[in-house]
Amino acid sequence: MVAILLWTIGAKRLGDVHVSAPVFMVACGIVAGLVFGDEITHQLNTHLAERAVELILAVLLFVDAVEVRGGFLAGERGTVLRLLVLALPLSIAIAFAVGLPLxxxxxxxxxxxIACVVMPLDFAPATDLLRDRRLDRGLRHALAVESGYNDGLFSPVLAFALLTLGSADKEPSGPLFGAVHAALWAVVVGVGMGALTGLAHRRAVAMRWTGTPAVRIAMALVPLITYSLSIGVGGNGFVAAFLAGISYKVGRMGRRGEDRDLAHRELSSVEDLSVITSMIMWFVFGAAAVLVFQLGFDGRSVLYGLLALTVVRMVAVYVAMLGSPVRWRDRTLLGLLGPRGTTSIVFGLLAYNATHAAGADIVLYVMTVVVGGSVLLHGIAIPFGLRRSATGTGTVSKPS
Incomplete structure (x- = not known):
């Protein structure tokens, strides 16, 4: 919290010298990791830490769901459906198949x-890519929508994986039944809570019973209440929050929800809450990076992380786009432009908490390699390559 407070004092000045909030928080986390390393290691592996991370994930998933702009699939239905329905499960399968022997x-x-940790997209470390007019507008929109929904779709798979880690049953049927049971309750609670609250707000605003300030407060509470209710009945709390975000938008916008967005003034409180929770996760990532460096070099984890960042996603995207009208250049960009960030950190911490002995260290190691590598690849290398490409072709378009 102190690190966030320090950032608020110099946020504008830091931005002027291209030091983003995630970079600042990672730096503070590294300092904390060097000073309080053993204590941080102990705190990360507690039930309280697990619940706190799940609650943070619930907020992030809710915000991702309600923030998708331009309608449910932002006008890029063909491409987005291929990415979510084909490329996403393919990427998990490939990452899983590569990880088993490696x-x-x-x-x-x-x-x-670990496959669920390394594959979700998050443009937090590379936000300029979504505003870079050197990239096709449709491609940017497709990536934005994919990043908004993919973490929520990864969540049930991660929940199943975590259940297998905590189960004494060696057969997958037991954890699978538990995951399905939790998912069903998440659907009931998430869809019900989101739709009813959204509809209530739409009617109340229309009848002038309430206004924007009150709706702002409610939107910050919906993911927290939804998470608590779902956990209370045995459901998956963060999946419920994601579904609540989708159904809230539909209930709040009514028939206009397909092609209209929620007003920013209604989203501001929950967006601020999302920013705070994301900054906390970047701080934790910095501290975790110190622990990873103390483990020494692990070639297998590094190789796996690099494959996940590049080859695994690209193969999945290429296969998913077979027969589509998307140009090969854009298919390559869709495969390359997949930054990892807050979602991978949160998923990684949940997996670390559920994994025992040396496996926990590998989870933390791979997560650090993937997120750190993504900052270098998607935050520095690819933007530099785009600038060089634009200069070579005489293009003068700049990020908007």
């Missing part, structure tokens, strides 16, 4: 959890 973990559940 990581050498005795538990397939741990490998599946």
């Amino acid at each position: 990581l050498g973990l005795p538990s397939w559940g741990a490998v599946l959890a």
Whole structure:
């Protein structure tokens, strides 16, 4: 919290010298990791930390769901559906298949959890890519929508993987039944809570019973209440929050919800809450990076992380786009432009908390390699390559 307070004092000045909030928080986390390393390691592996991370994930998933602009699939239905319905499960399958022999973990559940950690998109470390007019507008919109929904779609798979890690049953049927049971309750609670609250707000605003300030407060409460209700009945709390975000938008906008967006003034409170929770996660990532460096060099984890950042996603995207009108250049960009960020950190911490012994260190190691590598690849290398390409072709378009 102190690090966030310090950032608020110099946020504008830091921005002027191109030091983003995630970079500042990572730096503070590194300092904390160097000073309080053993204490941080102990705190990360507690039930309280697990619940706190789940609650943060619930907020992030809710915001991702309600923030998608331009309608449910932002006008890029064909491309987005291929990315979400085909490329997403393919990427998990490929990451899982690569991880089984490469990581050498005795538990397939741990490998599946790691696959869920390394694949979700998050443009927090590379926000300029979504505003860069050197990239096709449709491509940018498709990536924005994918990043808004993909973490919520990864969540049930991660929940199943975590259940296998915590189950004494060696057969997958037991954890699978538990995951389905939790998912069903998440649907009931999430869709019900989101739709009813959204509809109530739409009618109340229309009848002038309430206004924007009150709706802002409610939107910050919806993911927290939804998470608590779902956990209380045995459901998956963060999946419920994601579904609540989708159904809230539909209930709030009514028939206009397909092609209209929620007003920014209604989203501001929950967006601010999302920013704070994201900054906390970047701080934790910095501290975790110190712990990883103390483990020494692990070639298998580094190789797996690099493959996940590049080859795994690109193969999944290429296969998903077979027969589509998307140009090959854009298919390559869709495969390359997949930054990892807050979602991978949160998923990684949940997997770390659920994994035992040496497997936990590998989870933390891979998460650090993927997120750190993404900052370098998507935050520095690819923007530099785009600038060089634009200069070579005489293009003068700049990020908007």
